[in-house]
Amino acid sequence: xxxAATRSVxxxxxxxxxxxxxxxxxxxGPLIQEWLMENDFQPAVGHAFTLRMKPMxxxxxxxxxxxxxxxxxxxxxxTWGTLGLGTVVTFTLTPTETGTHLRVEQSGFGPDREAxxxxxxxxxxxxxxxxxxVVAGLE
Amino acid sequence: MPIAAGVLFKSLADPTRRALFERLSRDGxxxxxxxxxxxxxxxxxxxxxLGVLRHAGLVRARHRGRQTHYTAQPKALAPLxxxxxxxxxxxxxxxxxxxxxxxxxxx
Numbered sequence: 001x002x003x004a005a006t007r008s009v010x011x012x013x014x015x016x017x018x019x020x021x022x023x024x025x026x027x028x029g030p031l032i033q034e035w036l037m038e039n040d041f042q043p044a045v046g047h048a049f050t051l052r053m054k055p056m057x058x059x060x061x062x063x064x065x066x067x068x069x070x071x072x073x074x075x076x077x078x079t080w081g082t083l084g085l086g087t088v089v090t091f092t093l094t095p096t097e098t099g100t101h102l103r104v105e106q107s108g109f110g111p112d113r114e115a116x117x118x119x120x121x122x123x124x125x126x127x128x129x130x131x132x133x134v135v136a137g138l139e
Numbered sequence: 140m141p142i143a144a145g146v147l148f149k150s151l152a153d154p155t156r157r158a159l160f161e162r163l164s165r166d167g168x169x170x171x172x173x174x175x176x177x178x179x180x181x182x183x184x185x186x187x188x189l190g191v192l193r194h195a196g197l198v199r200a201r202h203r204g205r206q207t208h209y210t211a212q213p214k215a216l217a218p219l220x221x222x223x224x225x226x227x228x229x230x231x232x233x234x235x236x237x238x239x240x241x242x243x244x245x246x
Contacts, residue, residue: 011230035236
């Protein structure tokens with residue numbers, strides 16, 4: 001159960017570009033749209049925004065986000081909530097001799113704060129813990 | 140998000156449906172009436188929730204006389220458990236696109 005709640009995805013990449021340039025791609029709406037998704041991002045802590053993909057059956061394609069922290073050219077962190085499940089996405093930029101080391105971590109797979117606020121009594125966290133055991137038991 | 144996971148998330152986003160699904164997983168096959176008696180919601184509401192779960196492949200219905208019996212299909216949960224895998228390939232893909240964008244920004 002706790003492993004499901006704390007599990008995170010980490011992806012890292014070396015990019016032959018300076019942090020300033022990558023920062024623009026992470027924080028300017030039209031650029032974000034080119035590599036990530038349609039958005040109404042604003043570089044301000046506390047700003048609520050959405051990332052939008054093409055809707056598909058069973059999903060409206062909308063990811064609800066809120067900027068949690070940012071330090072220009074170094075780190076950017078926002079919530080990532082969709083279908084009642086909330087996570088946090090954090091980008092970290094580290095200058096290297098040849099450019100930038102970019103790291104993204106998506107963490108805290110657990111109950112969405114918004115969903116909790118709406119009074120979901122039956123937590124995703126327990127549920128995912130339970131279903132992992134169920135699926136593990138299938139094999 | 141893959142379609143399968145999207146349908147699953149939506150169907151399980153409702154706490155009543157999660158509870159129904161867990162009941163069926165834990166206690167085995169049950170009729171709508173049995174599920175209604177212990178759910179605290181009306182039978183039409185339970186039927187509607189079961190319909191959503193069925194659409195997502197999470198439960199299977201078996202008609203027997205005038206009763207419909209439902210069983211959980213836990214294997215349908217696999218995409219949900221795999222969603223971290225999904226996000227891992229998602230970010231790989233997006234970072235490739237970011238790299239392309241950065242090259243174009245040079246021009």
